[in-house]
Amino acid sequence: MMQLKKYLGPLNRNNPITIQILGVCSALAGTAQLKPAVVMCISVAVVCAFSNFVISLLRNTIPPRVRIIVQLLIVATFVILVDQVLQAFFYEISKMLSVFVGLIITNCIIMGRLEAFALANRPLPSAIDGLANGIGYGLVLIIIATVRELLGSGTLWNYRIIPETFYQNGYINNGLMVLPPMALIIIGVIVWIQRSANKELQEEY
Amino acid sequence: MESLFDLFIRSIFVDNMIFAYFLGMCSYLAVSKNVKTAFGLGIAVCFVLIITIPVNYLIYNLLLKGGALIWISPALENVDLSFLSLIIYIAVIAAIVQLLEMIIEKYSSALYNSLGIFLPLIAVNCAILGGSLFMQERNFASISHCVSYAAGSGIGWLLAIVAFAAIRERIRYSNIPKPLRGLGISYITTGLMGIAFMALSGI
Numbered sequence: 491m492m493q494l495k496k497y498l499g500p501l502n503r504n505n506p507i508t509i510q511i512l513g514v515c516s517a518l519a520g521t522a523q524l525k526p527a528v529v530m531c532i533s534v535a536v537v538c539a540f541s542n543f544v545i546s547l548l549r550n551t552i553p554p555r556v557r558i559i560v561q562l563l564i565v566a567t568f569v570i571l572v573d574q575v576l577q578a579f580f581y582e583i584s585k586m587l588s589v590f591v592g593l594i595i596t597n598c599i600i601m602g603r604l605e606a607f608a609l610a611n612r613p614l615p616s617a618i619d620g621l622a623n624g625i626g627y628g629l630v631l632i633i634i635a636t637v638r639e640l641l642g643s644g645t646l647w648n649y650r651i652i653p654e655t656f657y658q659n660g661y662i663n664n665g666l667m668v669l670p671p672m673a674l675i676i677i678g679v680i681v682w683i684q685r686s687a688n689k690e691l692q693e694e695y
Numbered sequence: 696m697e698s699l700f701d702l703f704i705r706s707i708f709v710d711n712m713i714f715a716y717f718l719g720m721c722s723y724l725a726v727s728k729n730v731k732t733a734f735g736l737g738i739a740v741c742f743v744l745i746i747t748i749p750v751n752y753l754i755y756n757l758l759l760k761g762g763a764l765i766w767i768s769p770a771l772e773n774v775d776l777s778f779l780s781l782i783i784y785i786a787v788i789a790a791i792v793q794l795l796e797m798i799i800e801k802y803s804s805a806l807y808n809s810l811g812i813f814l815p816l817i818a819v820n821c822a823i824l825g826g827s828l829f830m831q832e833r834n835f836a837s838i839s840h841c842v843s844y845a846a847g848s849g850i851g852w853l854l855a856i857v858a859f860a861a862i863r864e865r866i867r868y869s870n871i872p873k874p875l876r877g878l879g880i881s882y883i884t885t886g887l888m889g890i891a892f893m894a895l896s897g898i
Contacts, residue, residue, distance in 0.1 A: 511878065514720040558818070559789055566782040574778060589828035592781050596821040598721045670715055671889030678875075678882030685874035692873050 500619075500626035502688075506599045507630045508681045509691060513599035520631075521673050524647050526586050527635035528628075529576070533591065535624025537568045538600050542620030545608040561604050562595065569594045599623055634676050642667030699843045706847030709896045712822050713855040714889035719822030723856050724881055726813070733860035734853070739813045741849030743795065744826050747788050748845035749838050751827040754783060784827045792818040822852055859885060 506512045513534075520526040541564050545552075552560050573591045576584040584591065594600070603623050608616040639645055641664045644652035652661065666672055685691045712718045719740070726736045757763055761775035796814045800807045817823060826848055835841050862884055871880050 508878070511724055512721065514717070514724065559786075562785050562789060562819075563782065566785050570778060570781050573781070588832060589825055592828045593718070593821050593825055595781060595785055596819050596824045598819065601819055666890075669890075669893065670717065671886040671893070673717070674882045674886030674889060678879050678886065681879035681882060682872075682875045685879065692876060 498622065500623045501629060502626075502684070503691075505626045505630065505684075506602075506623050507627055507677070508684055510599075510602065512602045513597045513627055514677075520587050520590055521635040521638055522642065522668050523586075523639045523645075524632070524635045526583050527631045529580060529583050530587060530590065531624065531628025531631045533572045533576070534594055534597065534599065534627055535621055537565065537572055537594055538603060538624040539617045539620035540568050541565045541600060542603055542608040543613050543617040545604050546611060546613040546616035549609050557609070561601065565600055565604075566595050599627055630677070630680060633680060634673055637676055638667045638672060642672075699839060702840060703843045703847040706844050707851040707854065708892065710848075711851040711855060711892055712825065712848050713852060713885070714892045716825065718825040719820050719852060722816055722820050723859065723885075724878070726816075727856055727860040727863055727881075729864060730857060730860045733856045735809050736813045736816070737849075737853030737856045739817055740820065740822060740852050741846070743788075743792060743814075743817050743823055744845045744849040744852075745842065746795070747791050747823055748826050748830050749841045750791065751784050751787055752830055752835065752838060752841045754787065755780060755831055759783065780831060781828075784824060788823050788827070789818045822848070855888070859888065862888075 500506060504510065507514060520530045541561075544564055545561060548560075569592065572594070573584070576587075576591060600620075603620055607619045611619070636646065640651060644650060644657075644663050709715070713720065713723055722736060727733045755763075755777075757766070759776045759780050761777060762772055764771035764774050764776075792814055796807075799814075826845060830841055830844065833844075835844065859881075863881065866880060866884070875883075
């Protein structure tokens, strides 16, 4: 039970984006629509789980002095794999995400988990930890993307949710939601809600 | 192709790394507690961007691009190594950051004391890798375009982090709802600054 709780931490109490402040960079980019956001979080979860697993396998052979470079190279290899798969099978989405797939390499979630968890734990728990953090990251991404796509273009997963009659009666999409800064404000609101629910997470000043 | 100056101004204000693409948010949030350290990190990012983007531009155009190896021998015309670009860029960035650190330590201890602690952080700053990837995506016509893009992006990043740090020093004295303190208000402030910067997109 304790074990399970530890692994589920990243989903809420120890969420990479809202609590650990890791990986914010790419969190906000692909979130104007739901589809790229889902693709993005699957890619991050996959890269995170596999690189955690591999680093953990190698943890006793990597000399500590060069570990950053080794980690970067392993992560980069997995990111290249993901990038090639996306370009081959989901070309549209890969165009939409453009550089942000490549930026998974420097996503601090992955480096952070490698340093904090994989270097000190056995391969299987590391892989699960990577997956859990990837999912915790994806959760926030999906919430942001849902809000932005629904209010910004009235669709979800490219299907129209807000019916045409609304528009005929004067409903207008909130154009602000499509713009990048709104992602930041939504994430701020998520942090706000989460911290009102969990008082112990609140900061001093 | 737009002029160099246009590109420079555009990359400072309109395509600002932080407000338009959210690159380098992690260090932006972590190192903006006071203006002085924020300025140090900003300068270091500028510095590294101006060096790495042109270097990566040369590597991409002379070695990695499809058909780029033709200057070695015509037989290599069909070789396309661009799938390797990610791994090469990150290696180049890590190497250059390491080199810079050593050079600065040797020749200018004053600069080293102010930049030194930030340099290793920069190797994994997404703004740097992002700059190189945008350079590849936009296909700049010449190396001088790259330099002006790099300088613009760096200065844009510096501007954003210094402005944010200054606001954050003030925020400390205001009465914010408890759950919003710290991280929450930082995100919202950045969002509002982003909206303010969008007013400049007409330039």
